[in-house]
Amino acid sequence: MIQDQERFLQSIEDTDVTLLPISVEDSIQESLTQDLSNTHLLLLGEVHGVYENPHIIYFLYKQWGFRPLALEWEQDLTETIYSYLRTGDLDFSMIQKSNDGRITSGHFALLKQLQKEGVLDSIVCFHPPVWPSTDNGRDELMAHNILSSFLSENTLVVAGNYHTQRNRIIQGDTILHPMGEYLVKEIPNIPLCNIKYRSGSFYNFEIEDFLTLDDNITQNYLYQEDEIYYLSLGKAHPAIIPHTQSNCST
Numbered sequence: 001m002i003q004d005q006e007r008f009l010q011s012i013e014d015t016d017v018t019l020l021p022i023s024v025e026d027s028i029q030e031s032l033t034q035d036l037s038n039t040h041l042l043l044l045g046e047v048h049g050v051y052e053n054p055h056i057i058y059f060l061y062k063q064w065g066f067r068p069l070a071l072e073w074e075q076d077l078t079e080t081i082y083s084y085l086r087t088g089d090l091d092f093s094m095i096q097k098s099n100d101g102r103i104t105s106g107h108f109a110l111l112k113q114l115q116k117e118g119v120l121d122s123i124v125c126f127h128p129p130v131w132p133s134t135d136n137g138r139d140e141l142m143a144h145n146i147l148s149s150f151l152s153e154n155t156l157v158v159a160g161n162y163h164t165q166r167n168r169i170i171q172g173d174t175i176l177h178p179m180g181e182y183l184v185k186e187i188p189n190i191p192l193c194n195i196k197y198r199s200g201s202f203y204n205f206e207i208e209d210f211l212t213l214d215d216n217i218t219q220n221y222l223y224q225e226d227e228i229y230y231l232s233l234g235k236a237h238p239a240i241i242p243h244t245q246s247n248c249s250t
Contacts, residue, residue: 007240072102073125192228192229203238
């Protein structure tokens, strides 16, 4: 634990939260701005455990003026985060077992940077501390937790890209209802942005590689297709997470 804690805390200090070079055409900028004026909420679907994910959040904050940030973290971490931002001391015991890539050192560096710039109004941790018995129950509860904290400010909701889907998913005889489906029942036409990782690696219990896409596009850019926004990331790198003996840096 001590080795993990020291490495994680040092990684927070070493992480420089900067704007990724992401190209956005004027038409896309205007389209998402209009969507946000109607809903004040954007769903961002990610693959957990990517170093660049917090930097993408930072880019979206700077580009579209979000204020609250909602994360797929357990609700009982809310006070841990606020205490860290107030004092600079992180209760590592609260996150030490996290190994699925949702929580990374880059996220804590991001929260510090957003607070420093005065643009972080609130943090919503919407994952239930105790998992419900079904996936549908979990996603319904996560949607409820977001809606109960929603204040009609531009809010960025970040979750795994399964949870952010806005339509039901049929798998054989099973019908799954992701969080996004529950949300759009209450707030229609919520825009969705999925991060498309074109190459590289991520950390989800262990380091895994993305399937490299064959279009040889390496630059980062935002585009829209079939009413979904996509942020194309040229190359991903595994993040530093709290609990692992083989943490990797970029």
